[in-house]
Amino acid sequence: MSEQKDPQNLGVDSKEGGNVIPFPQATETNAAVSKTLEESKAEGAKTLKDYLDDLEANIGNPNKAEKLKKLKTVIISLGKFIKINPENVLLVPLPEDKVGENQGDLVAADPVLLKQDDLSVLRHTLAHEETHLAEDLDHEGLTELRTMSITGDIAMDYQIEVENTMQVTALLDEDKDKAILRAIELYSNEKYDELFEEFAEKYTEKYPEKVTKNSDAALNTFQLAFPELHVSSEGEFEVDEGEVEEYAQAA
Ligand SMILES: [Zn+2]
Numbered sequence: 001m002s003e004q005k006d007p008q009n010l011g012v013d014s015k016e017g018g019n020v021i022p023f024p025q026a027t028e029t030n031a032a033v034s035k036t037l038e039e040s041k042a043e044g045a046k047t048l049k050d051y052l053d054d055l056e057a058n059i060g061n062p063n064k065a066e067k068l069k070k071l072k073t074v075i076i077s078l079g080k081f082i083k084i085n086p087e088n089v090l091l092v093p094l095p096e097d098k099v100g101e102n103q104g105d106l107v108a109a110d111p112v113l114l115k116q117d118d119l120s121v122l123r124h125t126l127a128h129e130e131t132h133l134a135e136d137l138d139h140e141g142l143t144e145l146r147t148m149s150i151t152g153d154i155a156m157d158y159q160i161e162v163e164n165t166m167q168v169t170a171l172l173d174e175d176k177d178k179a180i181l182r183a184i185e186l187y188s189n190e191k192y193d194e195l196f197e198e199f200a201e202k203y204t205e206k207y208p209e210k211v212t213k214n215s216d217a218a219l220n221t222f223q224l225a226f227p228e229l230h231v232s233s234e235g236e237f238e239v240d241e242g243e244v245e246e247y248a249q250a251a
Pocket residue numbers: 003004005006128132140143
């Protein structure tokens with residue numbers, strides 16, 4: 001049930017204007033992968049909308065009526081936080097233990113998730129993939145933390161990333177959800193330095209003795225959460241393309 005590390009999601013959202021830190025451009029691998037969902041859609045892959053329409057057309061069947069109600073509940077409950085467009089959710093079998101992915105404005109969910117009585121994995125997967133898109137977010141720890149806020153679930157994947165990222169977000173605001181949203185806002189706008197400074201200030205306040213012992217204590221914690229960032233020769237955080245590559249290949 002693992003939603004893998006979305007290689008296609010790394011490096012594809014370079015942003016325009018105002019940002020000092022350039023985000024790496026899509027690699028050939030990313031471009032090739034990002035064609036796949038588009039192609040699937042063009043080739044007529046079934047969407048969540050088709051699935052809902054089919055249930056609606058067979059509402060006389062109690063099993064289908066129940067499934068329709070459950071699915072609508074999932075979409076409505078997620079919709080309080082994040083927009084789900086069933087037309088853009090493709091139901092395509094995904095490789096190995098992967099159940100979800102996202103590319104461009106499309107999300108894929110493995111149809112196996114719809115076969116289950118309990119739709120909580122589908123709900124979690126949709127929340128995770130749609131968060132990547134809605135927040136323009138290429139960080140698994142932050143994406144999964146936001147998913148956990150939305151669904152009330154525990155981490156279903158990326159437990160280590162979640163654990164490491166939480167060490168940073170937990171200090172940003174006493175309100176856990178606000179803290180995660182603040183980190184996402186800064187990260188997805190590539191304001192990595194601002195994110196580090198806000199964190200380091202709170203860290204120094206909370207753990208003065210650790211900072212006295214090791215002046216890099218805050219930096220080390222930050223780097224565990226954001227290993228893809230490195231400090232440039234100008235002393236600013238930027239995405240290390242080598243790290244992104246390695247990360248993408250690991251998936
Ligand atoms: Zn992801």
